[in-house]
Amino acid sequence: MNKKITATTLSVAMAATMAPAIMQTAPVNAASSAVQTLAGGAVAMAYVSTALNKMDNSEQGQQESLARTKEKTGYLNDSAAQARVQRILKTLEASPSVKRSYVVYANPDTEFNAFATLGRVMSVNKGALDTLDDDQLAYVMAHEIAHGEHKDIINGAKKQIGLSTAVGIAAGGSEGAALLS
Structure with a gap:
């Protein structure tokens, strides 16, 4: 019985002595984790930024982006x-x-859409080709070129990385959210 009382007393004494130290290191550990997440996000951002720009x-x-995009969407035979979108692109690029410089192709999707991707690749759905005359199609394609000229796709990807980093820090607890703010 004396051994149990001694062990319990020793445990309580150790807990009382260690609690302030544990309480003080918890925010440091959370802040350290947040700083690590932030540093990791910065490294990822630098790497991704370089890769995306390249x-x-x-x-x-x-050419890699064109091949990947054609694989996903298909190519309208x-x-x-194809000559129509090429002719319109050539006219727009003369501005x-x-x-x-951009590349464009028509894809077989019957939905009304056109889009630009990384690498200055544009694709126009058959649905848009069937619906629009050349002037209207030129307007849509000019809109997509504007995304490329403003580098909206790259900037969007960079923002997503920043947001992921912020979420990682905030998910680490209130200390991480405080550090982020």
């Missing part, structure tokens, strides 16, 4: 449709407002 600004990156 993909978006090089011929190789453009209609030479008149002094367009500083970068």
